[in-house]
Amino acid sequence: MNECLEDAVGRSYVNCGILGDLYVRSGGTSVTVTRPVVRGLLGTLLIAEETLSVECLTTAVWGPGGCSPGTLHTTVSRLREWLAEHCGDSVTVSRNERGYRLDYVRADSDLREYRRLVDGPRPSDPRERKRMLHRALDLWRGPLFANGPHGLRDDPLVVRWEASRIALALELADATVEAGDPTDPVVERLECLAKEYPYEERVYAALLHGLRLGGRRAEALRRLESVRRMLADELGIGPGVVLAEAQAELLRDSAPPPAAGSRYRTDAPADARGSVPTARDGRLVLGSFEAQLALPHVRALISGARERHPGVVVEVRHLDFVGQTAALLSGEVDVVLCYLPVAPGIRAEPLVVEPRVACVAAADPLAACSEVAFADLADRTVVSVDPRVPREWRDFWAVDPRPDGGRVVYSDDRVSNVEALFAAVSAGNGIAFLPAAGRRLYPRPGIAYVDVTGLPPCTAGVAWIPDRERDAVRAFVEGARAHVLAGDGESPGPAER
Numbered sequence: 156m157n158e159c160l161e162d163a164v165g166r167s168y169v170n171c172g173i174l175g176d177l178y179v180r181s182g183g184t185s186v187t188v189t190r191p192v193v194r195g196l197l198g199t200l201l202i203a204e205e206t207l208s209v210e211c212l213t214t215a216v217w218g219p220g221g222c223s224p225g226t227l228h229t230t231v232s233r234l235r236e237w238l239a240e241h242c243g244d245s246v247t248v249s250r251n252e253r254g255y256r257l258d259y260v261r262a263d264s265d266l267r268e269y270r271r272l273v274d275g276p277r278p279s280d281p282r283e284r285k286r287m288l289h290r291a292l293d294l295w296r297g298p299l300f301a302n303g304p305h306g307l308r309d310d311p312l313v314v315r316w317e318a319s320r321i322a323l324a325l326e327l328a329d330a331t332v333e334a335g336d337p338t339d340p341v342v343e344r345l346e347c348l349a350k351e352y353p354y355e356e357r358v359y360a361a362l363l364h365g366l367r368l369g370g371r372r373a374e375a376l377r378r379l380e381s382v383r384r385m386l387a388d389e390l391g392i393g394p395g396v397v398l399a400e401a402q403a404e405l406l407r408d409s410a411p412p413p414a415a416g417s418r419y420r421t422d423a424p425a426d427a428r429g430s431v432p433t434a435r436d437g438r439l440v441l442g443s444f445e446a447q448l449a450l451p452h453v454r455a456l457i458s459g460a461r462e463r464h465p466g467v468v469v470e471v472r473h474l475d476f477v478g479q480t481a482a483l484l485s486g487e488v489d490v491v492l493c494y495l496p497v498a499p500g501i502r503a504e505p506l507v508v509e510p511r512v513a514c515v516a517a518a519d520p521l522a523a524c525s526e527v528a529f530a531d532l533a534d535r536t537v538v539s540v541d542p543r544v545p546r547e548w549r550d551f552w553a554v555d556p557r558p559d560g561g562r563v564v565y566s567d568d569r570v571s572n573v574e575a576l577f578a579a580v581s582a583g584n585g586i587a588f589l590p591a592a593g594r595r596l597y598p599r600p601g602i603a604y605v606d607v608t609g610l611p612p613c614t615a616g617v618a619w620i621p622d623r624e625r626d627a628v629r630a631f632v633e634g635a636r637a638h639v640l641a642g643d644g645e646s647p648g649p650a651e652r
Contacts, residue, residue: 175296
């Protein structure tokens with residue numbers, strides 16, 4: 156994309172960059188937004204490319220607590236003054252009944268260029284497709300709005316474009332295999348992406364595959380071992396399904412797989428979920444959220460399924476906060492035993508209702524209490540989870556918003572599993588709300604559990620994708636219903652849909 160263009164009468168175009176650090180170039184000259192909050196407002200509007208409501212805008216720029224109407228008005232006025240001084244009328248901020256938006260007259264942005272490329276048709280020739288994907292990914296200079304507000308990293312505005320970037324890199328890996336070009340620099344691109352997303356196993360799987368096809372098997376084995384150690388040391392988990400399959404393939408050193416390496420793209424969009432292949436004759440892959448497998452009603456449910464259907468092999472896979480939804484949407488598992496609520500597009504059958512408790516640091520004065528009122532926790536910081544966790548689930552477990560309408564203050568953490576959550580709580584970063592079963596499942600030094608009055612209970616259930624129901628899935632769900640009707644566990648509340 157040209158950095159400075161001119162229209163028919165010689166007026167300079169303005170170019171904005173957001174795929175990395177925010178920049179603005181007017182007439183070929185870079186201009187800097189010095190006020191952090193004004194920069195945050197401009198960057199957020201650039202990313203949105205649509206009208207943002209006041210609530211969405213203030214949450215993105217100022218964090219979960221937002222800001223006062225006066226603060227927003229003042230910041231918008233300062234941004235308009237800055238744009239008028241440096242960009243003339245090429246970029247302006249307008250407001251309507253739905254909120255604020257950024258209007259372009261003689262201006263463009265790298266995000267717009269990126270959208271033109273990725274939203275356009277894909278060339279059928281894998282070599283041409285590979286070149287197009289490289290052009291799109293070359294627009295990225297680093298994480299989206301890298302010099303923006305730290306809290307914005309977790310906002311869906313940013314998450315969706317970062318997810319698009321990862322998906323495009325994986326699509327490039329597929330195209331490279333299809334084109335039969337092991338010398339393509341896709342490996343170097345995946346290396347850089349792995350540094351930015353150290354826990355994204357799909358990127359590592361594609362990287363290992365690329366190294367292997369390029370004749371660098373020994374290097375791939377070393378990289379695999381370093382990833383395994385990192386997952387074990389930092390998260391306390393082993394490789395997930397996608398990385399485990401890449402590992403098995405690498406150790407077999409078999410012939411290259413089919414050209415379409417779409418196994419890496421496990422984040423199927425909502426409108427494509429029904430097309431994800433899940434045919435597993437005689438096999439049911441069951442995902443279990445964290446340590447739920449140790450609960451009596453869960454063990455009884457799995458045992459009953461195996462007894463009723465001896466011809467079906469029931470596999471159980473351990474899932475964390477992110478995996479309980481991602482693995483289901485991607486087709487890696489058929490059914491998930493989880494805590495509700497579930498994300499849109501997923502159905503759930505409630506099984507057991509239980510109280511929720513507060514998890515606090517052992518050094519917290521609350522740890523000495525046997526019980527505390529939920530209203531007394533209103534001003535407590537809550538440990539923040541990984542932004543890939545569906546908002547419905549995060550909001551429920553953080554009780555956000557509060558019953559009085561107040562917003563929750565989150566810590567700077569991005570935890571994706573219970574061990575990381577306990578580490579954050581014990582360090583005093585914030586509190587967390589967990590099922591009462593946590594007392595039995597997770598006795599840990601450094602933390603304590605406290606009963607909370609006035610806190611609604613939680614529901615454990617079984618979840619699945621409606622349009623992917625097979626005989627084994629239907630049988631398991633019917634078994635779950637029978638389990639509830641038999642009176643195993645407390646009566647569940649209404650199913651989350």
